Amino acid sequence: MNNSKHHIYLDYSATTPLDDEVSEVIRMHLRDTFGNASSIHSFGRTAKALLEENREIIARSIGAETSEVFFTSGGTESDNHALIGRALAQRRTSGKDHIIVSAIEHHAVLDCAEYLRTLGFRISTIPVDQNGYVHPDEIEKLITDSTCLISVMHANNETGAIQPVKEISAVTKKYGIPFHSDTVQTIGKIPVDVNDLGVDLLAVSAHKVYGPKGIGAIYIRKGTDLDPILHGGAQERNTRPGTENVPLIAGFAKAVERAEQNRDTLFTSALQFRTELLGIITSSCKGVINNSSGTQSLPHILSISLDPSFYEIESETLLFNMDLRGVAVSSGSACTSGSVQPSHVLMAMGRDIKTTQTTVRFSFGKFTTIEEVKSAGNTYCSIVQSFLKPSIV
Ligand SMILES: Cc1ncc(COP(=O)(O)O)c(C=O)c1O
Structure with a gap:
């Protein structure tokens, strides 16, 4: 380009760069669909309908149920929500305080893990080999009775190395520990299906697939206990407060659809x-x-x-x-x-x-x-x- x-x-x-069709969709909805998706009147209901239509598109693209997709401000927030939300919920409900992350995660994950360390959580790091791959047996060595989350990205943003996420989820399932994968670099580039990969949490972002910046989503498998990290409203089913940016969400869904094609x-x-x-x-x-x-x-x-x-x-x-x-x-x-x-x-x-x-x-x-x-x-x-x-x- x-x-x-x-x-x-x-x-x-x-x-x-922003895809032309995505740009058109956003422009149209910024102008025409300005209602607050939480409002009861017709403007609000129109925005809400568009919101749910696009949630469905994102959910379908990753093989999730619509109720398992929550819109966020992007990959960074989704990673923060997965780590911090899971850690806080687990310490509160079960006293578990151990998190395992790979050494090659994006800073959105690694810096969260470091933050959680300052809150008293114990963090273990999975090493990688000389080609940048995590080996599932290395994860098994780190698991304890207190482990409440394992985070390994789908593909690394610096080298492109695609991690053996399916093999890793076989391990996390064996121990009944929720598994988060950052798929910011893989969505729209290789197949990303939550059931095929076996993940419980997943982060995606629009701006890596010709969509707008500042919008993304977190997938939360039904039954995965997570605290909200933002407080102040009931939007996104009490999981992520803040008025939904419906035009950007429509652009995000259009971008993902086009990237899949x-x-x-x-x-x-x-x-x-x-x-x-x-x-x-x-x-x-x-x-x-x-x-x-x-x-x-x-x-x-x-x-x-x-x-x-x-x-x-x-x-x-x-x-x-x-x-x-x-x-x-x-x-x-x-x-x-x-x-x-x-x-x-x-x-x-x-x-x-x-x-x-x-x-x-x-x-x-x-x-x-x-x-x-x-x-x-x-x-x-x-x-x-x-x-x-x-x-x-
Ligand atoms: C692997 C990975 N995770 C997370 C992020 C952050 O996503 P966002 O820019 O949407 O916050 C990026 C962006 O560079 C990334 O490459």
């Missing part, structure tokens, strides 16, 4: 893009480390690090130079005041800090073209080569 400055956008895992086509083209890009990079650059080399991975993401003994460069400089040359990519990990933090995901995979700090994440989407991929690959290689250490050249 080119924007007005002729930039090539390869950062679809950070966010996606395009899913297989996008998967095939992403595979071609990743193969092409990796081919260009490995044939032209020395010391390339592919962080997305696992057999089960989203083809929409390619994370590349460089051997620091070959290069005098960090991701920040790479990203800056790529941007100057018209290619928007990311390091994949959090950026704090302009400097790239070492990635906890790559560190958990056993990479050293210096290597993690050379990382660039390319991510593809429905507007990506093969020409853009080739151009981005050549741009990356020419920048990287200019930072080769003199002893290597």
Whole structure:
């Protein structure tokens, strides 16, 4: 995708442009369906009907019942609700206070776990192997009588590694422990079905599938005990207060529907893009480390690090130079005041800090073209080569 400055956008895992049809739906409902879905009059009832229609679409897309889907402000809030809501409910009702999370979770999960630690909960972290995969037997080793939640994401946002969620849910079921999975990166890209995956809680977000920012949902399997984390209203069946943003919810449902329709086509083209890009990079650059080399991975993401003994460069400089040359990519990990933090995901995979700090994440989407991929690959290689250490050249 080119924007007005002729930039090539390869950062679809950070966010996606708004789909035109989605944009139309939102615009129409912002204008026409302004009623408060909790109001008794006809304006309210119209908004409520639209709300429920779209809840049904989201529920159907993940194989859930309509009553199990609750709208939130996005992936971060859904993850917070799953962890904090579950932890507080369980400590109150059963005294259980132990939570298990994988080492490669998004900060929306990891920072919640750290917060819960400050409230006296015990947190255990599941390690990953060098390709970034959780092994279900590692989870079994951490389970205690006090474990009240296990959280492992569906696919990682930095590397694309798809976790063995079905095998993990077989373990969590064996012990009767609720299982949360963050599917923010997988919805609309690979099948996400709550019963097939065996999850009890799940987080989704609209803006990764060409929908608007600030809207998402949490799936809560019937019977899973969760406290609300926000207080102040009876909306979303006393689970998530706040006036529902019906136009954005309609846009979210439209985005998910369209992403599902395009899913297989996008998967095939992403595979071609990743193969092409990796081919260009490995044939032209020395010391390339592919962080997305696992057999089960989203083809929409390619994370590349460089051997620091070959290069005098960090991701920040790479990203800056790529941007100057018209290619928007990311390091994949959090950026704090302009400097790239070492990635906890790559560190958990056993990479050293210096290597993690050379990382660039390319991510593809429905507007990506093969020409853009080739151009981005050549741009990356020419920048990287200019930072080769003199002893290597
Ligand atoms: C895996 C994952 N979880 C959660 C989030 C947060 O979602 P949101 O931006 O909708 O709050 C993101 C966004 O980058 C993500 O990639």
